[in-house]
Amino acid sequence: MNKVLITADHVIIGPADHVIDRGAVLVDSGMITAVGTAAVLDTALDARVARLHCPGATVMPGLIDCHVHLAFDAGPDPIRAVTDTAPGELAAAMAERAGQMLAAGVTTARDLGDLVALTVALRASIESGAVAGPRILAATTPLTSLGGHCAFLGGEVITDDDIRSQVARNAAAGANLIKVMASGGALTPGGPRMYESQFTPGQLRLIVDEAARHGLGVAAHAHGTDAISDCVAAGVRTLEHCSWRTADGITYDPKTTRQIIEKDIAVCRCVSGDWRLFLEQMGPERADAMAEVVREMREAGVRFIAGTDAGVPGARFDDYVGMLEFFSSLGFEHAEILDMATMNSAYALGLTDTGALAPGMRADLVVVDGNPLTELDALRRIRHVFRGP
Structure with missing residues (x-):
């Protein structure tokens, strides 16, 4: 330049x-x-x-997108799009998606789960100038339980030694951070439900400690209220989704929120551009409860960061602004939203040279x-x- x-x-x-x-x-x-x-x-x-x-x-x-999955295609079956695609074809598709993000104004993206560290190779191609795309922070293979959320990416761990080995493999592959699936998720058929914890508090502490030993922070996929609390106690760097789910619906815990603030843990709500459809599917009562929780967390002083979950069904790589409009609909000021998308995200990701x-x-x-x-x-x-x- x-x-x-x-x-x-x-x-x-x-x-x-x-x-x-x-x-x-x-x-x-x-x-x-x-x-x-x-x-x-x-x-x-x-x-x-x-x-x-x-x-x-x-x-x-x-703009900074703190939660994407470049290996997913945003279609109705992202699992098949990953598992049924040859590595070379998948790498080419990921490069195209990275280009879409850059064209949409995203200059930094944090990828929170891929297959065989393909994002590390893509990161190198972008840095060399061979491919156009945002700066990439790669989590590589997310840690999950046996048959757990996104197990198809290869990160199943059972014992403490499994955890140590997987964190070490990710670090050796060039990961910028460690991702843990602390609770279940909607994407994985047959896996734990979204509110169910996948790891014990002790295992989460081990994951954080092992990541720190390699100089890495931890991003935790956590929908369940119990999983959120355990992740906060363990000392993760960011909470992904943080939707406070229980078997009975949404159960918000202000005490845990105070700990989130005290420990300076950032929250990425992971909202895609099709959030209006998502709220409609939730139903008015649950959607209102979810919105109220976000407002309460904001009022308490939680640091929100921007993430689209691009790659999961309906979450396009070229629609960053749709996510921001969700926060506007909840009463966030435009300046506040822009800070969330830039300097607050940079701070949470440990980046001092952008934002x-x-x-x-x-x-x-x-x-x-x-x-x-x-x-x-x-x-x-x-x-x-x-x-x-």
Whole structure:
């Protein structure tokens, strides 16, 4: 990426309520070297430096998707799409999906479960420039119980030694983090129900400890209220779904929420663009209960991060904004939502070089028509995407 000065009507620096009107961002070799008003930066720069003028547009940090599955195809049977596809074909399909995400403004994606570490190879291809896609953080093979959620990905563990071995294999394969299926899930026929725990509290602590021994954090798929509590006690870094399910419906635990906040654990609700259909299928009573729990967690001070669960049925790789609109429907302010999609997600993932626009940061940024602070749909009108090295 050569040196270029990008100017626009608005530059959202991060946090999202920090805005420079008629602003500019100077990018040099994939890094941000200056941020300020267009008048000052344009005057200070040599006339030979390239200019990218974007009237009617907003420049902001690149979007971060904290929960995707690039090996899944978003169709009605993602399991078959994985197990019945040759590795080479699956790798090519994953590269295409990564390109869709980048085109939608996603400059960083955390993949939370694939087959034989295919995301690690894809990550290398993207970093080399051979393939276009977002920066990838890969969990590789998720740990699950025997016959448990997503067991078809090969991460079944039973004993403590199994756990140690699988964490070690993932680390050796190049994983950026460890994923554990702490509860059941809807995707796996015959597996535990969504509210049922798949691991004991002691096993979850072992998983966290073993991951830490390899310098890795843990993301926990946890629908069940008991599983959420156990994961928080174990010290996971992020909670995925966190839907507070029990056999009787939704059972929210404010005490556990206080511990989530005290331990600085981020929550990724994993909402796909078809959330309206999902709420309709839940029924009004349960949908209202779920929405109220999210509002209570927000009021308590939980750090929410953005994730689409792209790849599962109905969760497309090119519809990031649909997930953000879910939070808007619950009363979240636009600035709050944009922070969730950028700087809050970067913080939760341990990334200090992205999520905001400042000198020394990676040039992960998007240019959109309009102003997403007043209209989230502006994020669908992508004009330019930049991704740092």
